[in-house]
Amino acid sequence: MNDTNPRTQAFTRAQLRRRRAQSKAFEYFCSGVTGLAVVVLALLLYDIFMDGYRWVDAQFLNSFPSRFPEKAGIKSALVGTLWLVGFTAIIAIPTGVLAAIYLEEYAPKNRLTHFIEVNIANLAGVPSIVFGILGLAIFVRFFGLGRSVIAGALTMSLLILPVIIIAAKEAIRSVPSSLRQAAFALGATRWQVVRAHVLPSAMPGILTGVILALSRAIGETAPLIMIGALTFVAFLPSGPMDEFTALPIQIFNWTARPQETFHELAAGGIIVLLAVLLLMNALAVFIRYRGSKQ
């Protein structure tokens, strides 16, 4: 500052102090607001835990739903969810990974490929209930599969397919091209290169994406409501064509009842659901950690 007038200097110094204070206040504001998000999460988890922990015990896990809260349990919902996720995984994972392989390794850069990729991006943003309507019209009615596990699994697969494809594409793209070049130079065909080098390298990323997609499938309710997953199911499915219920449906059903006790049951169901999700995400983190170590 060239101005040597002491009055102006004092004025500028005061101004500077104010601006710096303003800056600090802003920083605290932003960090406080961010902390708010953490607080909300803590609040949510605490509330649910307090509401429901009394109900989560072996009897709860091993009983069917009932009109009488003391006897009610989530056995059918938990098993139904496992059946649903199992079949969804069998359908969606190969389709999604192979689609990603096509798009990253084989597809020419033409308008058809671009069109396919636009479709995938758009489907990723379509509300899940629309997938439910699709499942209802096509799998339940048109293909006559009824309100079965397989209809639910097919619907869920379509829902999470874009998620898997996008994650797998990312993982495949991050494999360095020098690896592919080395393999091609040894006289390998494209599939040999993909199978022996690209896929193994991309596997951690693909698995992480798959697990996250399946987590999403476990928590989705709306599509299952649309295809008619029943809310009072007192049996376990024994085959893919059987009717079923699932954890989110059961939770929804109990929450929608006016009685307080059913709300507590719902909280118990939520605790089980969150536990399952926690396990899956821990698995994803573990895979990511092991994958990056290599």
Next chain:
Amino acid sequence: MSDQTPILNAKNLSIFYGDNEAVKSISLPIFERKITAIIGPSGCGKSTFLRSLNRMNDFIDGVSHRGEILYRDQDLYADTVDPVEARLRIGMVFQKANPFPKSIYRNIAWGPNINQLGGNLDLRVENALKQAALWDEVADRLDDSALNLSGGQQQRLCIARALAMEPEVILMDEPCSALDPVSTARIEDLLFELKENFTIVIVTHNMQQAARVSDYTAFMENGVLVEFGETDQVFTRPKEKRTEEYVTGRFG
């Protein structure tokens, strides 16, 4: 100049990236069991030319060519030719060593395995490593990851990997540019030994290396083949003025 038929022969070869002519009408013979060096300043098209010799340019979008490349009098780019098979005969070592993230053994064994070359695999791996002067250093740890080797060792591993395929020609794209002088010297010694069984085409920006190692030298500039001849002649009695300026270091 040798009278034998060259094993590879480029005739009026031009290579285009889209509309950009990166290699301009080159005619260049590669003689069997000799080392041919291609020198020239950065960006003169030597790597592009090298990659066309084993059809690695096929993987780059928008690349096209005019003229032809003959492999023993057969058009390498004919519709009837399978590029995968061409690469069995014409191998490549890249500028930066790119071993697979697998064990040393599996790096070398992979190529012969998928192409079902037959024979005793262990013996093949051992021979390849011996030919690449790496056997003594890794014989006791073939199951170690290739990524644990030093830079120079990894590049020799990549050479062994190419050798295991028993190709006729080995293309090398500046194989020593990422290595220290000691590793470079070891690989240069290697080339003298390999020459007895393999044809080698080596792209290098290191003129001294070209002068030391090669039998024939091609000098490229701006996509054009300025001069080609026996190495001795190109370096001591160059026919073109541009060649003389380059090899005496007046530019590039």
Next chain:
Amino acid sequence: MAELSAKKTRWNEWVLEKLFFFCAFVSVITTAAVIFILLEETLTFFETVPVLEFLTGTRWTPLLEPKHYGILPLVAGTMLIVIGAAIVALPIGVASAIFLSEYASHRARSIIKPILEILAGIPTVVYGYFALTFITPGLRVILPDTQIFNAASAAIVVGIMVLPMVASLCDDALRAVPASLRHGGYSLGATSFEVTTRIVVPAGLSGIFAAFVLAVSRAIGETMAVTLAAGATPNLTANPLESIQTMTAYIVQVSLGDTPSGSLTYQTLFAVASVLFVSTLMLNILGTWVMRKFREVYE
């Protein structure tokens, strides 16, 4: 040595490639199926109910007598949720993004980002539960006029649901602003507040806008929280403390009941779903278009 043999037609390679292509093409088939199904029933619906009445009518009572088929109450319900969610998610999301990209240490980032991911991963039915059993009672304490089912509770949890996405996208947008721009500001003696609010945020504005658009799209499509907490009363109102019904909640209501297929009520499901689908699609296209445009600005 032998010549190079003729090109072997590698059958298995060809078959594999076609198989992979089909897997990728499934996405196109899915979109076509969605459009076809929605369109078919919606057009049938419009044979009975005039389009104008559907789009501009202010009473929605397809399940009661007398029947009215004006969708505006459902749209209004959805809008209340969207606006409420935006009020919650945008300021907090942007402020969090600013904190993450401009102020947070590596450690802080490594804690906050996973927490946001957890928030994003919680199933929507859980948020519905939270709205009904925690937020609504809380609201009724503060504002006793609040009805048991109300738009505000649902809007708040939808905002929380959408918050991680907003924060993440804005964080990406702010981090994409080159460091050189910031350094220019700092070298002129500006404080971090001034650099952030006058240089960084304006530079990342298109990314922030894209985040906003995509968040709105997500809020429109949200189903479970609004079904549980916002009510089943189609209500053309601007009062968030009242019970309303969103488009998505209506679709759930119809499918939970016994509606014979082919009936007009059954068709309303598809008509409403069409509106839902078209609006989210347009917003998604807008959002990704804006995102792509802003990515070019720095190159």
